[in-house]
Amino acid sequence: MRGTVLKKVVFLSLAAVLAFTASACSNQAADTDGKVVISVGHWPTEAEAQSYATMEAAKEKFETDNPNIVIEPDNYKYEVQTFTAKAAANQLATLYKTPITETQKIIRNGWAADITDALKNRQWYQALNPSLLDWMSDENGRICAIPVDMYALGLFVNQRLFREAGLVNEDGSLKVPETYQELAECAQTIKEKTGKAGFIMPTINNGGGWHFMNIAWSFGVEFMEQQDDGSWKATFDTQEMRDALQYVYDLRWQYNALLDDTVIDQGSMGKYLETEQAAMGFLSASEACSIPQGGMPKEDVYFASMPAGPKGRFAQTGGDVQYIAADATPEQIEAALDWMEFQGLGAVMSDDALKNQEEGIKGRLELGRIIPDRVPFPIWTDGNVSEKVNALYRKYTNINVANFENYFAFEGVTIKPEYSECTQELYATLDKCIQEVLTNQNADIDGLVKNANEEFQLNYLNKLS
Amino acid sequence: MAKEMTRGGTRAAAAPSLWNRANKAVHRSIYGWILLIVPIFLFVMIVWLPIVKGITYSFFEMKGFVPQKFVGLQNFVDVLTDTNFLRTLWNTVQYVFWSLVIGMPLPILIAIMLNEMVHGKGLFKFVLYLPCIIPMIAVSLIWKMMYMDGPGGLLNMLLACFGVEPAKWLSNSAIVIPLITISMVWQGLGGSVILYLATLQGVNHELYEAARIDGAGFFSRMWHITFPHISGMVLLLTVRNIIGVFQIVEQPLAMTGGGPNGASMSLGLTNYFYAFKFGQFEKSVALGVISFLLMVGLTFVYYKFDKKFED
Numbered sequence: 001m002r003g004t005v006l007k008k009v010v011f012l013s014l015a016a017v018l019a020f021t022a023s024a025c026s027n028q029a030a031d032t033d034g035k036v037v038i039s040v041g042h043w044p045t046e047a048e049a050q051s052y053a054t055m056e057a058a059k060e061k062f063e064t065d066n067p068n069i070v071i072e073p074d075n076y077k078y079e080v081q082t083f084t085a086k087a088a089a090n091q092l093a094t095l096y097k098t099p100i101t102e103t104q105k106i107i108r109n110g111w112a113a114d115i116t117d118a119l120k121n122r123q124w125y126q127a128l129n130p131s132l133l134d135w136m137s138d139e140n141g142r143i144c145a146i147p148v149d150m151y152a153l154g155l156f157v158n159q160r161l162f163r164e165a166g167l168v169n170e171d172g173s174l175k176v177p178e179t180y181q182e183l184a185e186c187a188q189t190i191k192e193k194t195g196k197a198g199f200i201m202p203t204i205n206n207g208g209g210w211h212f213m214n215i216a217w218s219f220g221v222e223f224m225e226q227q228d229d230g231s232w233k234a235t236f237d238t239q240e241m242r243d244a245l246q247y248v249y250d251l252r253w254q255y256n257a258l259l260d261d262t263v264i265d266q267g268s269m270g271k272y273l274e275t276e277q278a279a280m281g282f283l284s285a286s287e288a289c290s291i292p293q294g295g296m297p298k299e300d301v302y303f304a305s306m307p308a309g310p311k312g313r314f315a316q317t318g319g320d321v322q323y324i325a326a327d328a329t330p331e332q333i334e335a336a337l338d339w340m341e342f343q344g345l346g347a348v349m350s351d352d353a354l355k356n357q358e359e360g361i362k363g364r365l366e367l368g369r370i371i372p373d374r375v376p377f378p379i380w381t382d383g384n385v386s387e388k389v390n391a392l393y394r395k396y397t398n399i400n401v402a403n404f405e406n407y408f409a410f411e412g413v414t415i416k417p418e419y420s421e422c423t424q425e426l427y428a429t430l431d432k433c434i435q436e437v438l439t440n441q442n443a444d445i446d447g448l449v450k451n452a453n454e455e456f457q458l459n460y461l462n463k464l465s
Numbered sequence: 466m467a468k469e470m471t472r473g474g475t476r477a478a479a480a481p482s483l484w485n486r487a488n489k490a491v492h493r494s495i496y497g498w499i500l501l502i503v504p505i506f507l508f509v510m511i512v513w514l515p516i517v518k519g520i521t522y523s524f525f526e527m528k529g530f531v532p533q534k535f536v537g538l539q540n541f542v543d544v545l546t547d548t549n550f551l552r553t554l555w556n557t558v559q560y561v562f563w564s565l566v567i568g569m570p571l572p573i574l575i576a577i578m579l580n581e582m583v584h585g586k587g588l589f590k591f592v593l594y595l596p597c598i599i600p601m602i603a604v605s606l607i608w609k610m611m612y613m614d615g616p617g618g619l620l621n622m623l624l625a626c627f628g629v630e631p632a633k634w635l636s637n638s639a640i641v642i643p644l645i646t647i648s649m650v651w652q653g654l655g656g657s658v659i660l661y662l663a664t665l666q667g668v669n670h671e672l673y674e675a676a677r678i679d680g681a682g683f684f685s686r687m688w689h690i691t692f693p694h695i696s697g698m699v700l701l702l703t704v705r706n707i708i709g710v711f712q713i714v715e716q717p718l719a720m721t722g723g724g725p726n727g728a729s730m731s732l733g734l735t736n737y738f739y740a741f742k743f744g745q746f747e748k749s750v751a752l753g754v755i756s757f758l759l760m761v762g763l764t765f766v767y768y769k770f771d772k773k774f775e776d
Contacts (some may be wrong), residue, residue: 042674080742084530084740084744110528111529205721205722210496260613261614424743425743428743432727438636439724458547
């Protein structure tokens with residue numbers, strides 16, 4: 001008798017544990033009561049009161065208009081340390097978002113659903129900016145991602161520090177650097193006159209490589225090229241690359257224009273700019289608009305085009321991308337796209353979508369961010385969508401729009417996407433070069449470039465299958 | 466069991482009685498076994514299953530965390546032929562070396578001093594143990610501020626008080642590993658001191674008195690009485706230290722990102738980057754297996770030497 005009780009206890013305990021484990025392993029809510037349930041990531045927490053209220057109101061309206069769809073908020077926001085574990089455990093929201101730098105990795109690992117047909121049916125595919133197509137596609141050209149917030153990098157300028165350093169033209173306008181040479185000279189003057197760093201760039205967590213790409217391209221560097229047999233070859237063991245790296249070296253050792261801190265990630269770079277410890281840096285438009293949130297007066301923010309190098313002006317594109325979980329059902333895919341369209345993130349701009357966009361802009365205003373007079377980068381080629389949203393931006397803009405005009409003009413700027421292969425690996429390789437020239441006055445630039453090119457070829461490009 | 470069954474009827478008949486004996490043994494401590502179910506389940510799920518899966522996956526090409534194709538030793542070849550591997554391994558050995566040089570004698574000395582103290586022992590123990598309760602990342606960030614280059618760094622501010630020019634700390638590739646190791650030792654010191662102190666307090670004081678009567682001095686008493694008594698603890702902490710430091714990730718991640726120019730990159734951090742920065746999980750698990758084997762080897766060698774020393 002006792003043995004039977006024991007067996008039951010053991011069996012029930014194991015059954016309970018297994019049931020709990022099994023239930024925790026699936027996140028894609030099945031259709032319940034004929035309703036399609038989708039979870040939506042990046043949902044604000046209650047602590048973010050304004051954004052939370054906006055999203056909850058949008059959810060209520062959406063569910064009323066679409067009684068067959070249920071939205072389940074998911075607070076998870078992308079972070080490098082936890083994302084892969086969540087993806088492996090099938091715990092990603094039905095609709096989730098990451099920076100575009102992760103897109104190819106996510107597609108390659110099969111964590112995003114193929115939504116090509118659904119996008120074609122909605123005419124989104126046809127309306128998507130062609131320059132973004134490759135980025136959003138897998139090796140067979142199938143679309144697995146949708147860009148929602150794109151940008152090209154620009155040069156952030158602290159007007160107060162410029163004026164304090166006397167970098168002002170006779171007509172009172174700022175002497176904003178047009179070339180990398182001018183940037184170095186301006187940065188030097190600022191450091192000498194104000195004691196603050198003239199220029200800042202990240203150096204770790206691939207940020208150094210990411211920012212350096214812009215400088216290198218403008219010096220004429222091409223990092224890799226595909227061969228006729230499909231393999232890739234590292235191509236940056238060149239004089240142009242040496243010149244570009246020498247430029248970064250000079251910023252530190254000749255112009256003494258940088259911070260003493262040489263361990264800087266993208267986050268701490270933002271903090272240095274917010275607290276006015278540095279006068280210039282490369283930022284995306286949305287990052288530049290967020291700087292006043294950290295305390296810097298928005299009137300002092302000036303945003304310009306990337307400087308020109310010997311081979312022209314180059315600005316890297318980036319942004320945020322949304323995906324639909326790989327195991328989503330066709331109904332969930334449609335529901336997720338409906339939600340995106342309702343949010344104003346699709347190729348169709350309905351009245352509801354416009355209203356949601358407007359609420360989003362109001363929310364950013366309340367947080368103290370800058371609202372420029374237009375969208376930084378058009379995702380959809382349909383002019384109607386951009387024009388409608390730009391009209392909203394113009395209505396709520398809270399700055400002197402001339403301070404962003406130089407950036408938006410994109411005059412002579414070549415907007416360039418990341419490489420599709422081994423991007424993060426390339427940044428990591430370049431990070432090390434940047435660290436070496438910023439920390440070692442006797443850095444051997446020639447050897448560094450040679451080694452980096454060889455290392456990138458042997459460790460990464462040669463191992464592409 | 467199979468062996469027993471092949472030995473004819475008499476031996477075969479003994480099998481049920483063995484089962485009965487086992488059954489009785491389980492029933493005798495029934496509540497103990499029930500209590501063990503959950504820990505065993507968790508241990509298998511959280512410790513053994515990942516280890517076994519990790520070793521298995523290291524022989525496969527992966528898509529995300531899903532094995533796709535058996536590739537034999539290719540992942541290991543990829544990891545071992547990476548041009549940074551040897552340097553990273555050497556860095557990791559340096560971390561271990563410096564943690565032994567800085568981290569082993571210090572807690573022993575402090576524990577001996579504390580053991581001799583009459584007043585304020587509790588306060589010192591508390592103060593020494595305090596860093597242990599600070600999260601590792603917080604400790605790393607505190608020390609990063611201490612080591613910051615330029616006049617704004619805390620150590621450089623201290624130097625400035627004595628009229629010394631600001632020094633380069635974490636950006637100096639020659640000293641970056643010892644500097645990171647100091648921050649680790651600072652945090653782990655209290656725990657080791659408490660363990661050594663507990664061992665020292667177990668030493669019979671009559672031995673010291675007898676030695677003193679025989680004319681033994683301080684160092685002689687240390688050498689002949691104290692050290693033999695704490696040698697077991699030294700061995701235990703050394704092995705734990707080697708294994709722990711060999712897996713170092715958080716400190717270089719938070720303080721230097723592995724830089725400058727890979728000077729503080731460790732095997733653990735490389736593993737983290739493979740998995741979370743580059744999404745190359747097969748290389749990550751392969752490197753994990755290599756690290757595991759290296760640690761097993763190191764521990765084996767250490768025990769061999771220790772046994773030889775004891776003999």
